[in-house]
Structures are given as structure tokens and as C-alpha cells.
Amino acid sequence: MKLLTHNMLTSHVKGVTKGYPLLIKATEVKVNEVDFNPQFVSRMIPKLEWSALVQAADELGHRQDLPVELVPEYEKNEEFLKKVHRVLLEVEVIEGCLRCPESGREFPISRGIPNMLLNDDEV
């Protein structure tokens, strides 16, 4: 699971109103090399919940110096875009779980795949 994906994921347990962002507990993290496409990254940024990304990167120990707030005119800031690229697309959770911040319900991640299936009593 990449952090770009994580940024879209939310807890959907019945009754939960604040299920985002999911807290990450990772037992295995990989960092891959992914081709850097600055326009791609630049276009992704407005679609992100920025603070959730920073928090997730922090939880994985891969935040490095990613800023709490978006830098102005990031579109032209290649250094910044590279940092974002790394965190969004290169860091990957292979094993661990995602925890609902409200209910505490844990969704396992195994072999890189989050299992977001709910039980009958959670729908």
C-alpha cells in the first residue's frame, strides 16, 4: 500500500463519523524506486489531504523534512516535488494494519494489500 492510496482510504465502520485518516501500524515497509514525473506529482498534490500525508509519512518514519504545510508555488519546486514523490509513490507498507481513529477497528495489510472488508455486524 502506497501512501497516495492511503490518503484516499477511510474507515467505513457503521456509525463512525471521523474515520479519516486511518492510523498506520507497519511491521514491514519497503522503499522502491519509481520513475519521477514532476507534472504527475504536481497534479496529485491538490487532490491530497496534505496533513494526512504528513502524518502517515511520520508514522512510517519516512517523513524526513516534508513540511507541515504545503510550500507556495510547489509546481516549479523540483526539490520539493521529489520529496513528495518519494513519500507518495516509493514508500510502501507491505505488512501491518490500518486503524480506525474513532472505533479502533484494525484493517490488516498483508502482502501489500489492505483488507477493508467489514464484518456483518460492522455494516
Add this chain to the structure above:
Amino acid sequence: MNMMEEAASQLERDHVHSVYDKIAPYFNDSRYKAWPKVQQFLLNLQPGSIVADIGCGNGKYLHINKEVFKMGCDVCRPLVDFAWSQGHEVQMCDGLHLPYRDGCFDALLSIAVIHHLSTKERRIRAIKEMARTLRVGGRIMIYVWAMEQKRRKFEKQDIFVPWNPNPQSPTDREPAKPRKRATAQSVSEAIDNADKHRKVRSTSSVADEEELTCTTPQQSTQRLWFFSRSLDSVFDFGSLSISRSSSRDLSTLSSPTGENERNKSSHWGRGRGLIKQVSSFFSPTSVIGSEEDVFDSVTNLHKGQNAPGGNNNSPENQSVSVSLAQECGSLALPDLVPFQKEHLKQSSDESEGGLQGKEQHESTKSSQGSERQVEGSCLRYYHVFREGELAELIENHVDELLVKHTYFDHANWCVVAEKVQICKI
């Protein structure tokens, strides 16, 4: 969860989820090609878009268009594992409860998925759920099997289609894409199986259509399917009507309307027992005996289908399983089963008690032996769509989507719809 929900859930577990779990290894080789129009939809997206394929299966659309970020989800673990092995971002989830925040996607795909949902309400919910995750202005492309196929028309809309892992005529066969990352054991197995089953056709819509319209004699028994009533009609207690038929077995399971009225209120209190009966009856494997019986009875069924009135008068040497298989074709009777149980309890001189007992026994037996061979017992449930049905469903029930295009593509009805802002006054 109410009774209908439970029955629908159970039906989909038995005749969608568990079947795909079993047949997943067969999918992993030749379905490399995407539907051209779906491919075009993806290629036309703005660079930097985020797209989700809801019900992505083995991820065959997830490699298209490097300029957009794609993710997929499915309930079938083996298929999702395979998609991951190809380098895609995928999750396990269920289309009625998507784990994505509101409005986070620029586009969505739902290709040959919602026809596996067994009630109209669930199909609407699935579309609404997807609409929720779509941003305003974003677009969704939905493909569902058409009732009106090129060379044949399904006679009913709710069907069980047997899985045929060994089709006669080979079609396109691309080699498996090289694995993009290290695989876990189960995925390697899946790929090994794929290599072994290289001749096997997977079940994209094209393959399915050919499967269904193939006319080689050897395949004629294998291309048959069971018709069924929809779960919607089954649970429509308000307008309950009992079909009269000359079939011996049908009459044993019917009860007069008066009984229904009296029983109606007590049924809402029924729990698991009823659902088990309904679901087990719905499961064709529970009413058919051995694999040989499937094809014998299906052949009879096929002949019977074209007979006037569609009734199958059973020959005298009927075993329970074969006659019940014939019922499966004319009418599945879950609406009558619960009433019959009540009826049985109340009436002391129930001569058909023996039949019911045996049917129960058959059900229990086969549900325990459900890990039989893949070939014989994999029946997938489909609700095939009439022309205009999908568009109507959206127009009438999903205010947040505006239908932009509808068309027929090979064996599918297709809709492209756009998420619109709903103004609440």
C-alpha cells in the same frame, strides 16, 4: 440486516464470491486485453487523475495510462493478489461499502460487476456508493451483461451460469505478463496454475459471450444456465402470487393464498433458519445431485424450456434431485419454501412431508460437500440487464449521477455518467 439482505448476501457469497475464489487461477493468463472503449475512457482522462476500478478482478485495466494514478478493489483475494503481483495498488473491499473518502476519485470503472448483485436495491446502493467517492464533474463507466445478446436472448433476467474451464475453441492467448514484484506463495501458485492452464479462456465479456453462444455439440450441455426468479420478486410479500403449474413437485411446494396471509407476519420474525432454507434452495447445487445429474437434468431442462407453457412434466422414474433441477429452470421457489414449512408444521396429514424431508437432506448433504470439483459446481449468479434498464436505474434512483452516454458494446449494456452537485434547498 433484514431478511432480504441476508438472503441476497448469502446468494452472492455462494454464487459469486466463492466461485471467483475457486476459478481465480484460471483468469490469470490470457485476459491481457482490455475492452477498447474502456481503454479509451481511461486514455482520455486528464493527466494526474486518480481512478479506481471497483471490482477490478485480476487488474486487467490497471496498467492503462501511465499519466493517471489507478487503484483497484475486489472481494476476491486470489484475483487481488494477482493484480498486486503485476505491480498495481489494490485493496480488498466490497462494492456496497467502499473504504474511500467522499469525492476523492476523478473517474471510476465498474466493468461487469454490478450484474452480480442479486437485488435491485443492492445494485442501486452500489452505484450510489461509487457516486459518493466520485468528485463533482468526475465520470463513471459501468458495463453490465445484456439480456439481449448478439445471437441469443436470455429468457429471464436472473440466471446462474456454469463455469466452463475447458472451452473448445481457443481465442486470443497472450503470455502472462512478467511479474513486477516478488510474489508470496499463493500468488506464485496462481501463476503456476495459469501456466498449466494456458489453453484456458478466462471470463472477460468477450469470452463469455462466445462461451454462451457456442454451438459445438460437446459444449451444448455446458452452455446452459439456470433461470431463476429474482430475489426481489421472492421477497415481495405485498404482491405475492403463487404460480400454478402442472408439475408434480411444484404443487407439493405450493400453498393456498390464505396460508400466506396468515404466515406473513410470523415470517418477519424468522431468523437464520429461513435464510438458510431460502439460500440453500436458491443454490442449484443443493437441488442437483452428482455432476452427471447436472448435465442430464440440464439437458432435459433445455428441452423443457421450449415446450409450450414451459412446464416440465417429469417422467415417472424421477429422482428428487432431477425433478428439483427442472424446477430450478422453470421457477425457483424460495417464496414458497418458507410458507410450506409453516404449512407443514400446521398440517398433520402432510403427505409431502417426505419430499420436503428429502429435499432438506439433499441441501445439507451438498452444502457440506461444496468443495467438489471446480468444473461441475461453479454456477455464477447474474442479473442480466434489459436495454435501458441501467440508464433508468441511474436516472430514477441516483440523483447525483447524470447519464451522459449509453451504448451496447459486444454483450454489454454500458453507461457513462457524470457526478453532479445536488443542491439541497
